[in-house]
Structure formats: C-alpha cells, structure tokens
Amino acid sequence: xxxxxxxxxxxxxxxxxxxxxxxxxxxxxxxxxxxxxxxxxxxxxxxxxxxxxxxxxxxxxxxxxxxxxxxxxxxxxxxxxxxxx
Amino acid sequence: xxxxxxxxxxxxxxxxxxxxxxxxxxxxxxxxxxxxxxxxxxxxxxxxxxxxxxxxxxxxxxxxxxxxxxxxxxxxxxxxxxxxxxxxxxxxxxxxxxxxxxxxxxxxxxxxxxxxxxxxxxxxxxxxxxxxxxxxxxxxxxxxxxxxxxxxxxxxxxxxxxxxxxxxxxxxxxxxxxxxxxxxxxxxxxxxxxxxxxxxxxxxxxxxxxxxxxxxxxxxxxxxxxxxxxxxxxxxxxxxxxxxxxxxxxxxxxxxxxxxxxxxxxxxxxxxxxxxxxxxxxxxxxxxxxxxxxxxxxxxxxxxxxxxxxxxxxxxxxxxxxxxxxxxxxxxxxxxxxxxxxxxxxxxxxxxxxxxxxxxxxxxxxxxxxxxxxxxxxxxxxxxxxxxxxxxxxxxxxxxxxxxxxxxxxxxxxxxxxxxxxxxxxxxxxxxxxxxxxxxxxxxxxxxxxxxxxxxxxxxxxxxxxxxxxxxxxxxxxxxxxxxxxxxxxxxxxxxxxxxxxx
Numbered sequence: 001x002x003x004x005x006x007x008x009x010x011x012x013x014x015x016x017x018x019x020x021x022x023x024x025x026x027x028x029x030x031x032x033x034x035x036x037x038x039x040x041x042x043x044x045x046x047x048x049x050x051x052x053x054x055x056x057x058x059x060x061x062x063x064x065x066x067x068x069x070x071x072x073x074x075x076x077x078x079x080x081x082x083x084x085x
Numbered sequence: 086x087x088x089x090x091x092x093x094x095x096x097x098x099x100x101x102x103x104x105x106x107x108x109x110x111x112x113x114x115x116x117x118x119x120x121x122x123x124x125x126x127x128x129x130x131x132x133x134x135x136x137x138x139x140x141x142x143x144x145x146x147x148x149x150x151x152x153x154x155x156x157x158x159x160x161x162x163x164x165x166x167x168x169x170x171x172x173x174x175x176x177x178x179x180x181x182x183x184x185x186x187x188x189x190x191x192x193x194x195x196x197x198x199x200x201x202x203x204x205x206x207x208x209x210x211x212x213x214x215x216x217x218x219x220x221x222x223x224x225x226x227x228x229x230x231x232x233x234x235x236x237x238x239x240x241x242x243x244x245x246x247x248x249x250x251x252x253x254x255x256x257x258x259x260x261x262x263x264x265x266x267x268x269x270x271x272x273x274x275x276x277x278x279x280x281x282x283x284x285x286x287x288x289x290x291x292x293x294x295x296x297x298x299x300x301x302x303x304x305x306x307x308x309x310x311x312x313x314x315x316x317x318x319x320x321x322x323x324x325x326x327x328x329x330x331x332x333x334x335x336x337x338x339x340x341x342x343x344x345x346x347x348x349x350x351x352x353x354x355x356x357x358x359x360x361x362x363x364x365x366x367x368x369x370x371x372x373x374x375x376x377x378x379x380x381x382x383x384x385x386x387x388x389x390x391x392x393x394x395x396x397x398x399x400x401x402x403x404x405x406x407x408x409x410x411x412x413x414x415x416x417x418x419x420x421x422x423x424x425x426x427x428x429x430x431x432x433x434x435x436x437x438x439x440x441x442x443x444x445x446x447x448x449x450x451x452x453x454x455x456x457x458x459x460x461x462x463x464x465x466x467x468x469x470x471x472x473x474x475x476x477x478x479x480x481x482x483x484x485x486x487x488x489x490x491x492x493x494x495x496x497x498x499x500x501x502x503x504x505x506x507x508x509x510x511x512x513x514x515x516x517x518x519x520x521x522x523x524x525x526x527x528x529x530x531x532x533x534x535x536x537x538x539x540x541x542x543x544x545x546x547x548x549x550x551x552x553x554x555x556x557x558x559x560x561x562x563x564x565x566x567x568x569x570x571x572x573x574x575x576x577x578x579x580x581x582x583x584x585x586x587x588x
Contacts, residue, residue: 022245022248023282024249024252024279024280024281024282024370025248025249025251025252025280026252026255026256026276026279026280027251027252027255028255028258031251031255035248035251057279059259059272059275059276059279060259061258061259061260061262061263061272062262062263063258063262064255064258064259064262066255066256066258066259066276068279068280071278071279071282071306071358073358073359
C-alpha cells in the first residue's frame with residue numbers, strides 16, 4: 001500500500017496528521033486514541049500498518065510501546081505533500 | 086497589548102456579529118449590510134472596505150449601481166470618518182446610498198479599537214433609541230469577541246504543552262521499566278533523538294574517579310559507526326557541563342548534566358533534523374528528559390550492584406555445591422559458558438539469559454543430599470530410587486525459591502531432566518511445554534556426561550558426543566537446540582570451551 005492509499009482512510013489520515021503536526025511527540029496507542037478520538041482497537045491496527053510503512057517508529061519496553069514520527073526526511077516530505085492535498 | 090484576534094471567525098456568517106445582525110434587523114425591520122474590518126496599526130485598509138462592499142453587501146441596489154456603492158465609500162472617506170472612529174472609539178454614522186443610513190461601530194478591548202463593524206443600508210433614522218441599542222450591542226459583541234480570541238490563544242498555548250507532557254509521560258514509562266544499563270542507555274539516546282528531532286545523541290558517564298566522561302552510547306542517524314571520545318571533566322564545552330552542572334547550548338548542540346546526588350554523566354544532542362537551530366523549548370524538554378534519564382540510570386546502576394551481589398552469592402553457593410558434588414568433567418564455569426552460548430544463539434533476552442546462567446550454576450542443587458551410591462550407580466535406578474531422586478530434586482530446588490532473583494531459574498532446574506518426547510522426569514513434559522532453558526541445559530548436561538570418565542563407562546570424544554546428541558534429537562532433545570549446538574560445535578566454540586575448562 002503506498003501513501004496515497006494509506007491516506008484514503010480517514011483514520012490513517014488523522015493519525016499521520018497528528019504526528020506531522022506534532023513531530024516531537026511520542027505516544028502510546030491510548031494516547032493517540034485520546035488525541036484523535038477514535039476506537040482504540042482500530043487505532044492500533046492503523047498505527048501498526050503505518051509503522052510497517054515506516055512512517056512511524058516504534059519504541060518498546062516490557063510494559064509500554066510508544067510511537068513517534070519517522071526521521072526519514074524523504075518520507076516526511078512525501079507525507080507533507082499528500083497531507084496538504 | 087498584542088493579541089491575535091480570531092478575525093476569520095468574525096467574518097463567518099455563523100459568527101456572533103451575524104447572530105446579532107438578525108436581532109438588529111428584526112428590531113429595525115430592514116435588511117442591512119454588515120461587514121467587519123480589522124484595525125491594523127491603528128488604521129483600516131480602505132481597499133479591503135471597497136472589496137467587502139462589493140462582495141458582501143446584500144443590498145442589490147448597492148451591488149448593481151456602482152455609483153451608489155461609490156457614494157458609500159465617499160461618505161466614509163470624507164472627514165476621515167474611519168480614523169476618527171478608531172481614534173475616539175465612538176460610534177459614528179454616515180449617509181449611505183439612496184438616503185439610507187450607515188453606521189461605524191468600533192469594537193474595542195481595554196480602550197483600544199481592534200476592529201470596526203460597518204452597517205449600511207439602514208432604512209430607519211438613527212435616533213437615540215437605536216443608537217442606545219447599538220451601543221449595548223457594541224459592548225456585548227466586543228466582549229464576546231475578546232473572550233473568543235483569548236480562548237483560542239489559550240488553546241494554542243495549552244495544546245502543545247499537553248502533548249509535550251504526554252510525551253514526557255510516555256518516555257518516563259519506557260525508560261522506567263528498563264533496568265539493564267546496556268539496554269537503557271541506547272534506549273535513552275534513541276528516545277532523545279525522537280523527541281528533540283536531533284540527528285545525534287551521546288550519553289557519557291563519569292568514571293569512578295570523576296575525572297573523565299566516558300562515552301557509553303552514541304547514536305547518529307547519519308552514521309551507524311559513529312563513536313565519541315573520552316572527555317576530561319572540566320575541559321571543553323561538554324567537560325565543563327559535567328564540572329559546572331550547567332546546560333550548554335549553541336545553535337546545533339545542547340549538552341546537559343545527568344545528576345543524582347552527584348554528576349552521573351552528560352547527555353548531548355547535536356544537529357537538529359531539517360537544519361533548524363535548537364531553541365529554548367528544546368532545552369526545556371531536554372531538561373525534564375535528563376532528570377528522568379538520571380533517575381533511570383541510577384536505578385539501573387543499583388540493580389547492577391544488586392545483581393552483582395546475588396551473582397557472587399550464587400557463585401559461592403555453586404562453589405560449595407561443587408565441593409559436595411564435583412562436576413563430572415567440565416569445570417562449572419565451562420558448563421555455564423556453553424549453556425550461555427547456546428542460550429544466546431537461541432534468542433533469549435537478557436533476563437532469560439540471566440535465569441539460564443543461574444540455573445546452570447546451581448544445577449547441582451538438585452543432587453544435594455542424594456546418597457552417593459544412587460548418584461553414581463552404573464546401572465539403571467530402581468523404581469524406588471528413581472522416585473527418591475525425583476522427589477528430592479524438587480525439594481532441594483524449592484529451597485532457593487525465597488531468593489527472588491533466582492525464581493526464574495527454578496522451572497529450568499526442575500525440568501532439565503525432561504525429555505523432548507515426554508519420557509523424562511519429574512513431570513513427563515513434552516516438546517514446547519518444557520521450558521526453553523531446561524531444553525538447553527538438558528543438551529549440554531548430556532554432552533558433559535558423555536565426555537566424562539565414569540567408573541562404569543569410558544568417556545567419548547567431543548565429536549562422538551556431538552554425534553550422539555544429533556542422534557537423539559526429537560526424542561531426548563529439542564531439534565532446534567541441537568541444531569544450534571551443532572552450529573557452535575562446527576565453529577569450534579564448544580571445543581574451545583571444553584579445552585580451557587577441563588575439570
């Protein structure tokens with residue numbers, strides 16, 4: 001799935017928009033859910049998919065997993081372009 | 086006063102002004118045109134007024150007949166009407182087209198006019214009653230707009246702070262749950278890079294003599310092999326951070342002390358992603374982050390000390406057991422090394438490896454108290470002797486259960502005599518039901534027994550023993566563990582350990 005297809009889903013769009021607008025944030029699934037106001041399980045699925053496409057980076061420990069925006073500047077520029085559209 | 090008012094919402098038809106427009110029109114019984122003009126640098130852009138008159142006026146007469154629209158403008162421009170409205174903060178009327186009336190209403194906050202509402206095409210005359218009503222309207226609208234703008238600004242200030250707080254909380258949870266220093270420091274560096282959007286982060290810890298800062302981890306997104314140098318405390322910008330415990334900041338570098346009751350080390354970030362400079366906001370976040378990191382590092386160091394003490398105690402216990410029950414061939418250290426090598430290759434994490442290490446050091450716990458003639462019996466044990474060994478092994482292993490750090494080792498100690506096909510003891514566990522550590526220990530223990538000389542049998546060579554292990558994969562041993570064991574043997578690892586630790 002490329003970014004165009006990813007952003008077709010409103011949920012994926014909301015998640016990516018949140019991280020693009022807040023690039024320094026590091027959030028758990030619960031945190032992301034509270035910021036964008038969606039179902040937690042759907043958010044988890046969407047975040048996992050976005051992470052597989054390398055737009056998000058996972059930081060894990062035994063108890064908790066946090067997600068942050070990718071460092072890859074090419075991906076960020078791509079994201080910027082498609083979010084503006 | 087420097088407030089950014091939410092002017093777009095004021096132009097919106099759903100806005101406060103247009104809600105009052107309906108009230109006003111109902112009061113006057115006429116259709117009026119309303120538009121809002123912002124005051125910037127104490128003046129109004131007259132071109133904007135012209136634009137709005139053209140576009141927004143609902144009066145067909147004004148739209149269709151340009152001279153009428155021009156009349157409006159002429160009147161407003163005459164005598165510098167708008168400027169006097171702004172300067173004096175007073176409602177001023179003017180003549181609109183077709184002898185209708187217009188009015189300019191200043192909206193102000195604490196005496197300063199920030200915008201003007203112009204109403205034109207008023208049919209009625211602007212008597213005292215109407216002007217009084219408009220004055221009240223003016224105050225209400227002014228207040229409501231100011232409140233709306235303040236709320237918006239508050240949201241703009243609070244929202245990023247709330248997100249930052251949430252981020253710090255997530256960071257705290259991630260690093261707080263990591264106690265192994267080797268895992269913790271790279272994690273801290275990666276998190277730092279993530280939340281500050283830096284390209285590089287180094288964590289250096291003070292040495293024992295507090296003379297040097299020794300780099301423990303360097304992560305650079307641009308260079309996987311990046312390394313940092315040892316630095317004298319007190320020398321250079323970063324060395325001075327450790328000495329003075331003050332933050333150092335330049336355009337492309339921020340360095341902070343990691344402090345507990347003394348300087349633990351220094352955390353430094355370089356080169357913000359995208360080429361931007363580090364700002365005061367970054368320093369604030371880093372300061373909070375550094376505090377959390379310091380606590381996490383201290384906890385990890387305490388945990389290391391505690392572990393060291395326990396490992397030393399386990400070593401002593403193991404040495405005592407070895408005196409009681411000498412290892413058949415390999416010195417205990419050699420046995421532990423082989424078990425650890427297989428465990429590492431099997432993908433065990435650090436805590437699982439620790440449990441395996443303790444279990445292999447204490448493998449003789451199960452044998453303590455078992456009569457020597459049973460332990461060294463060359464023939465097969467009788468049913469009674471077998472039951473005795475099983476029961477006794479369990480009891481002896483339970484003695485170490487009160488030691489919290491050894492608890493994970495207990496299932497390995499209990500089940501390392503199980504067989505993969507379920508024919509082992511004490512529980513007859515089979516395949517993946519046998520704890521992985523037990524499956525690993527079982528292979529290495531069998532290997533050790535095979536290469537040992539016993540009174541009732543001659544020892545095998547290492548190669549013969551390895552062949553025997555291979556033969557029994559799937560029955561006695563886990564085939565995956567056997568595969569790893571063979572890989573290590575083929576690389577010469579097993580042989581080297583055996584040769585250096587012959588008992």
